[in-house]
Amino acid sequence: MKVFRLSQTELDNMVQQWSQNRRVYRPAADRQQSAHADCAPGWERVAGSAPLTMAVGPPKTSVKTFLFPQPETMQTFSLKSSDPDKALMKEPEKLTEKQIVAGLRPCDARSVMLNNLPYREDPFYQANLARTVMVGFTCSAMCATCFCDQVGGSPMGTEGLDIAISQIDGSFVAEVLTPAGEELTAGLDLAPADDTDINALAARRAASPQVDSAKLAALKGRDLNRLYEAPLWKPLGESCINCGACTFNCPTCYCFDVQDEVVRGYGRRIRYWDSCMFPLYSLHTSGHNPRGRKMQRTRNRFMHKLKYFPDRYGPFSCVGCGRCVQDCPVNIDIREVMSDLLTVE
Amino acid sequence: MISYLPYPVRIDDIVVETEDGNLKTFKLVFENETQKKAWKHVPGQFAMLSLAGQGEIPIGIASSPTEEGHLLFTVNRAGKVTTALHQMHTGERMGVRGPLGNGFPIDTDMKGKNIVIIAGGFAVTTLRATLIYLLEHRQDYGKITFIYGARTPGMLLYRDEMKQWAARGDLDLHVTVDREAPGWDGLVGFVPTIAGQVAPSPENSVALICGPPIMIKFTMPPLEKIGWTDDLVYLSLENRMKCGEGVCCHCNVGPTLVCKDGPVFTRTQVRKLPVEY
Numbered sequence: 001m002k003v004f005r006l007s008q009t010e011l012d013n014m015v016q017q018w019s020q021n022r023r024v025y026r027p028a029a030d031r032q033q034s035a036h037a038d039c040a041p042g043w044e045r046v047a048g049s050a051p052l053t054m055a056v057g058p059p060k061t062s063v064k065t066f067l068f069p070q071p072e073t074m075q076t077f078s079l080k081s082s083d084p085d086k087a088l089m090k091e092p093e094k095l096t097e098k099q100i101v102a103g104l105r106p107c108d109a110r111s112v113m114l115n116n117l118p119y120r121e122d123p124f125y126q127a128n129l130a131r132t133v134m135v136g137f138t139c140s141a142m143c144a145t146c147f148c149d150q151v152g153g154s155p156m157g158t159e160g161l162d163i164a165i166s167q168i169d170g171s172f173v174a175e176v177l178t179p180a181g182e183e184l185t186a187g188l189d190l191a192p193a194d195d196t197d198i199n200a201l202a203a204r205r206a207a208s209p210q211v212d213s214a215k216l217a218a219l220k221g222r223d224l225n226r227l228y229e230a231p232l233w234k235p236l237g238e239s240c241i242n243c244g245a246c247t248f249n250c251p252t253c254y255c256f257d258v259q260d261e262v263v264r265g266y267g268r269r270i271r272y273w274d275s276c277m278f279p280l281y282s283l284h285t286s287g288h289n290p291r292g293r294k295m296q297r298t299r300n301r302f303m304h305k306l307k308y309f310p311d312r313y314g315p316f317s318c319v320g321c322g323r324c325v326q327d328c329p330v331n332i333d334i335r336e337v338m339s340d341l342l343t344v345e
Numbered sequence: 346m347i348s349y350l351p352y353p354v355r356i357d358d359i360v361v362e363t364e365d366g367n368l369k370t371f372k373l374v375f376e377n378e379t380q381k382k383a384w385k386h387v388p389g390q391f392a393m394l395s396l397a398g399q400g401e402i403p404i405g406i407a408s409s410p411t412e413e414g415h416l417l418f419t420v421n422r423a424g425k426v427t428t429a430l431h432q433m434h435t436g437e438r439m440g441v442r443g444p445l446g447n448g449f450p451i452d453t454d455m456k457g458k459n460i461v462i463i464a465g466g467f468a469v470t471t472l473r474a475t476l477i478y479l480l481e482h483r484q485d486y487g488k489i490t491f492i493y494g495a496r497t498p499g500m501l502l503y504r505d506e507m508k509q510w511a512a513r514g515d516l517d518l519h520v521t522v523d524r525e526a527p528g529w530d531g532l533v534g535f536v537p538t539i540a541g542q543v544a545p546s547p548e549n550s551v552a553l554i555c556g557p558p559i560m561i562k563f564t565m566p567p568l569e570k571i572g573w574t575d576d577l578v579y580l581s582l583e584n585r586m587k588c589g590e591g592v593c594c595h596c597n598v599g600p601t602l603v604c605k606d607g608p609v610f611t612r613t614q615v616r617k618l619p620v621e622y
Contacts (some may be wrong), residue, residue: 009453012360074349077397087397087438089351118592121347169504222601255594258587262398269400271587282585282621285424290584290598290621300597300621308600 002176003193003201004018004185011165011172012051014188015102019046023099025050027059040065054167057143058321062251063108066101067128070272072257072264074124080265082085089269094127094302100184102135107148107321109160111135111251117313118254124271136161137342140204144324147335150217153319168200175201207264217343220310227307228299230344236302236337237295239330245331246274246324247301247338252317255281302337347590351395351440352380353418359435362419364499368467370407370419373441384444387408388451388475389553389581389609392443394418394588402426403586403604405446407470409477410435416441416573431498441533446591446608449475449579458551459487461544463564465476465494465536465556467563471581472555473555478517488546489516498522498529515605519543536560543568553579565612575612582608582615582622598622 006014018024024046028034036044036105046052075089112134119125137153139146148155150295156165162181165174173193193201247253257274260267274281275296282291291297311315318334325333358372375381386392386406393401402424408417420432431441451456456469458478464472472493479486491510495501501520511518521539532539536556543569544552547573552573554561561580568578584596584603591605599619601607615622 075351079398087440088353089395089397089440091350106449118594121590122592123346123348126346149453225619228599254592256587257595258401258593260398260400267398269397271593274587275381276594284583284585285427296621303599304594304597308597310602 002182003175003198004174004176004190005193005197006172006174007167008051008192014185014190014335015046015052015212017188018100018102018184023097025099025101026103027055029053029055029260031055031057032060046102050134050268050325054137054151055233055295056105056139056141057146058105058108058250058323060323062249062321063101063104063112063134064251064254064273065184066099066132067125068115068254068256068273070127070256071270072124072272073270075269078265079262079267079268081141083125087263090176094269096127096131096266098131098133099229100133100135104134104136104161105321106136106138106155106157106159106161106164107146107153107319108251109134110148110153110157111160111319111321114313114317114319115254117315122260125273132275133162133183133184134160135163135165135181138164138166140167143322145325146320147322148320150215150335150338151213151318151320152211154205154208154211156205158190166201166204168197168204173197174200215342219306220316220345221340222307223309224311227341228303230341232340232344233295233336235300237293239333240294240298242277242279242294242297243329245327247275247277247327248273249323249327250321251319252305253301273302276304297303298332302341304333305334306338306341347588347592349442349588349590350594351393351401351442352384353377353438354441356433356435356439357436359433362502362587365495367422368419368502369422370417370502371430373416373418374414375440376438381414384416386444388478389471390444390446391446391471391589391608392416392418392441392445393586394426395440395442396426396429396433397440399426399429401440401442401587403583403589405469405471405474405581405608407408407473409474409481410571411481413479419473421467442589445604446484446604449609451478451553452476455551456485457487458549459489459545461490461492461550461552463492463536463540463544463552463554463556465560466496466500467502468555468557468581469493470555473503473506475553476510476516480510480513483515486547487549488554490543491516492519492521492536492540492543494521494523494539496523498526498531501536517543521581535563537563537567540564541570542572544568546571546572547574547577551577551579553581555581575616576611579609580612580615582610584622
């Protein structure tokens, strides 16, 4: 693994150099908005020489906007009667253009790997994963809403990143972690980090909050039906208004809906983010709805993240980015739900 | 890697199955010879029927893998896609994606056993596929009991075929309707009642039950009375689905995905799940 030391100017030059022949995205200065039409709120495309600065906390939209964009075209078709291929579903051209996401945080980077568990065989996600290079910024401070350390991550984590950049004493230390990261740094005139930098980085990592494995294991080991029947869902379901903000902003909420849209005889089948908070999500055509009540949907979201997903894939489906805590209009806090679940009789 | 691309198929034949006209059986043939040859399914599996511009719906495969060269789907007109499908004509193109799900354990738990099939209403479709398969491999299975009921004689599916099955003599066929009807000289009574009267002992047997939840609920007590246990009973669940490949999450029942882990489950498995189906 190569480790480089960069000044702010060198960092900005490096990013600018990348942006000359690739699409490079970074968190927008305004974390809620985006100055560019092709970016989701909180992100912008790098153009010109504006320096890369890292405000504390994650951008409004999670990194899933790059790996699991919406809408995503699954197939195209024609409905023209004159067309011999009428109603024939065709695969869209595969996207291969490289993109670089620069400045994402370890929580978002980890979400890419977690979503890759259910999406391992998904052709669209895999194609996007293959064309995306992730250059992350580790966190030297945590927001009041951050809790990556409580769900298996770390503010100094590198999981999912190709290059991890840490700010140390006014300059930057870049750890090149993968072949894709090496490709990005190859040919650049970068100074290798010295022992002082590497030791400082190791010390920072050692001092960062550590995962409480015992607590994680305790929650994972709880009986599913016991948690499902727990009394806490009732008050939680009463306050939740099922707005879906938590699911849309969540980097590890990965479910999708599929719809056909047709304009003037030509159509496409698209998928886009859905939310288990909505009654339509589980509604049968017969009118029967297995999760017809608000409380059942609230419960499903938390149970999926903290029990169903771990039972199926291992880790929690949560990276502790805190977006759901920040954005919930009725102040539901997943950290409280977690500790309540640990104490369920 | 998953492919979400439906195979192009043509509607080769359409049969109106029921007196209310709401159930039609679509016979579909593949446009592409390679795809036709590659298609292999197990009774109990389902597929996504795709209508360009309308969407996709998960429907149980009504034909047996032994009926080569085409696929049958019996579809109830209920929502957007099924309504559009009911308006389609022979010769038109649509799509099929699959086969999806696990299917009945024809080669494992069912092999060499006596098979009891209990069906209510139009849930009989994948059980038709199963029965045809069993009859084609008659020597691999023991006694076969087929119990099927609908509200009225006119609501029974596959009536012509049932006459042929009745004439075979190598299966025990019990077809019933809910109440007396003119011209009906067969059994009268609800499926649970008939099942209680004719079901054999559970010894070396398995049961496959598909029907409305209320039918399944009332069919179990008479079976339990003669010794049937949950592990011998196979059910097929259904839930709203989008991908059918265990990715989109729509069909989850707790940690279980109906599309991928099911749709066929033993009753023992179903009882461990939250009631979200």
